[in-house]
Amino acid sequence: MKHTFLGYPRESGAVGIRNYVLIIPAQRQLNMVAQKIADIVPDTKAFISLGELGRPKGDRLVLQRTMVGLGLNPNTASVLIIGSSRGAGYEELKVEKICKEIAASGKRVEVLFLTEEGGLYSLLGKGIKVARDMVLEASRFIREPFGLEHLTLGVKCGMSDSTSGICGNPTVGRVFDTLIQSGGRALFSETTEVIGAEHVLIRRAKNDAVAQKILDAVAETEQKAKDVGEDIRETNPIPENIAGGLTTIEEKSLGAIVKAGTSTIEDVIAYAERIEKPGLYFMDAWMSSLSLPTGYAASGAHLFLYQMGGAGVPGREFPLPAVSSGIVTPIMYLTGNHETFERAEDNIDFNSGTILQDLETLEEVADRLLKMILMIASGAKTKAETFNHQDPVELYFQGPSL
Amino acid sequence: MSEEDNIAIIKDAVSPGHRIVLHHGGPEHVITVKDRIPFGFKIALRDIARAETVYKYGEPIGIASIDIQTGQMVHVHNMEGLRARGDLKESKTETSREER
Numbered sequence: 001m002k003h004t005f006l007g008y009p010r011e012s013g014a015v016g017i018r019n020y021v022l023i024i025p026a027q028r029q030l031n032m033v034a035q036k037i038a039d040i041v042p043d044t045k046a047f048i049s050l051g052e053l054g055r056p057k058g059d060r061l062v063l064q065r066t067m068v069g070l071g072l073n074p075n076t077a078s079v080l081i082i083g084s085s086r087g088a089g090y091e092e093l094k095v096e097k098i099c100k101e102i103a104a105s106g107k108r109v110e111v112l113f114l115t116e117e118g119g120l121y122s123l124l125g126k127g128i129k130v131a132r133d134m135v136l137e138a139s140r141f142i143r144e145p146f147g148l149e150h151l152t153l154g155v156k157c158g159m160s161d162s163t164s165g166i167c168g169n170p171t172v173g174r175v176f177d178t179l180i181q182s183g184g185r186a187l188f189s190e191t192t193e194v195i196g197a198e199h200v201l202i203r204r205a206k207n208d209a210v211a212q213k214i215l216d217a218v219a220e221t222e223q224k225a226k227d228v229g230e231d232i233r234e235t236n237p238i239p240e241n242i243a244g245g246l247t248t249i250e251e252k253s254l255g256a257i258v259k260a261g262t263s264t265i266e267d268v269i270a271y272a273e274r275i276e277k278p279g280l281y282f283m284d285a286w287m288s289s290l291s292l293p294t295g296y297a298a299s300g301a302h303l304f305l306y307q308m309g310g311a312g313v314p315g316r317e318f319p320l321p322a323v324s325s326g327i328v329t330p331i332m333y334l335t336g337n338h339e340t341f342e343r344a345e346d347n348i349d350f351n352s353g354t355i356l357q358d359l360e361t362l363e364e365v366a367d368r369l370l371k372m373i374l375m376i377a378s379g380a381k382t383k384a385e386t387f388n389h390q391d392p393v394e395l396y397f398q399g400p401s402l
Numbered sequence: 403m404s405e406e407d408n409i410a411i412i413k414d415a416v417s418p419g420h421r422i423v424l425h426h427g428g429p430e431h432v433i434t435v436k437d438r439i440p441f442g443f444k445i446a447l448r449d450i451a452r453a454e455t456v457y458k459y460g461e462p463i464g465i466a467s468i469d470i471q472t473g474q475m476v477h478v479h480n481m482e483g484l485r486a487r488g489d490l491k492e493s494k495t496e497t498s499r500e501e502r
Contacts, residue, residue: 161442162443162444192486196461196463222485222486226487227488229489230489231483231486231489232483232485233482233483242477245442245444245477247444247476247477247478248463248482249486250462250463250464250484250485251483254458254461311441311442356413
């Protein structure tokens, strides 16, 4: 059976599952203007960063990759960039550069400068006018059927417990295998949560060079953890993991890597680095739910799968760790713990805990998950998308802060 | 579960005295539960001596920090990880050099 979804064809040949106008403030002084336009004009998303000033070049490049990547993401229909004046700011983040790289995809890119629009009040008014026109134009794009080879998924596990490694993550892994076999693309990450499982992961590396990149990424992260001078257990496994039955980082990692399935790992990429070819990729990045969805979105992910455990989260209900940190990439919540699903059905889209209850097989659950992903890709909302909230995003910066 | 595993995951919460019949890997044998163990937590399938490796998914997940008896819960009170242990002197880099 051929799996299809209804998506927006883009001029570059990519296909979007959402159709947003993205507003990018090129300098942090203009964050407010971008956010106000997004507040007023529906179907827009603003990328509000923690700012570029005083960050070394490596981190400014992270910002550049993120801005350009969010603009190129197929879920973005067109882009409005707001700058202070022509040629202003750090070299890597000049409006002209960001604009040129996004416009190369054939998307409409509009640029407004504070100095040329006659100051703050007229910039805001002009921004609203231009954004409304762009939204109107984007709304006339019509969805068409496409296959899995046009889909890119990213996964992260969160609030992991012992169900994560045996229900939730294997379910996502199974869907990833189908996606990759169909010519699609997938991303997994969270380098800290590979510590103790890298010997298993490298068996699937495309070649020795990729295996070495995985080992190097893990070794570097482990060294950073050691330099803190604590048992990593003080930080990760997080308290919710320990309360959920996970004891060591090794145990957590061995359960975590299962979410990537069994496909060959094509390469290791940096945070927010774009993937140009089909296959499964490992992003060397931080696990934070206010950071990783943004990084995946910039890499080109259409949909972010947030695979939850949840046994260690106290109380009857619990809120979502992240609602909108993917900016243009929606977040879908899943769990492999049936008790978590019963507690938080308002917030979690999918339950694979039925495997442990002997109600469904892994194959049946994975099939059900793929169907739901295709429905969401075709325009059905995730539960997180029913909140009108923009999370602050924390890009994966290395520092130092200067 | 793998052959090497010396722990298993509890599917339904158990109390001390509860008997678990294991069919895994050869003739069946019975384990008597020694602790209250919640859903999803680990039980020792055999005695695990201090410093002995704990296996899950057929892979090492750390070592016993004290002697663990068959049927006891296995968690942070009796086992520890070996990776990213910045608290252990030999694994410190900058700090230990300064201390010397």
